[in-house]
Amino acid sequence: xxxxxxIILLVVAFVAGALGEAIAGRxxxxxxxxxxxxxxxxxxxxxxIMHFGPLLxxxxxxxxxxxxxxxxxxxxxxxxxxxxxxx
Numbered sequence: 001x002x003x004x005x006x007i008i009l010l011v012v013a014f015v016a017g018a019l020g021e022a023i024a025g026r027x028x029x030x031x032x033x034x035x036x037x038x039x040x041x042x043x044x045x046x047x048x049i050m051h052f053g054p055l056l057x058x059x060x061x062x063x064x065x066x067x068x069x070x071x072x073x074x075x076x077x078x079x080x081x082x083x084x085x086x087x
Contacts, residue, residue, distance in 0.1 A: 001058075008057035013039030016061065020068025026076040038075075042068025 001009075014032065017039030021027055028034035046063030053062030 005057065009059060010036060012057045012059045012061065012064070013043060015039070016042055016059070016064040016068045017072075019065045020070075020072050023065070023069040024072040024076070026072055028072055028075060029079075038068045038072055039064060041071045042066070045071055 014036045017028070017035035017037070020038055020042050021035060028038050030037065043059045043064035044067070046065070046067030047060060049067065050063045051060065053060050055061070
């Protein structure tokens with residue numbers, strides 16, 4: 001992988017992670033770094049589940065976004081941050 005390819009991969013992962021957070025309605029801890037990690041995990045997860053959509057930087061974009069949304073939802077479920085404290 002070239003340096004330019006790696007940078008494109010990180011940008012696509014960030015966008016997929018940010019869109020996954022928006023779809024899931026929750027944020028991952030870590031700010032932009034957390035979004036990149038969510039996008040990378042989402043791209044891996046999405047590639048295992050489905051194969052369609054445009055390919056950008058070696059990543060299938062639509063499955064990456066769906067996978068990132070699933071990962072964010074699952075992560076927040078496991079961390080328990082989705083629970084509300086009664087007032």
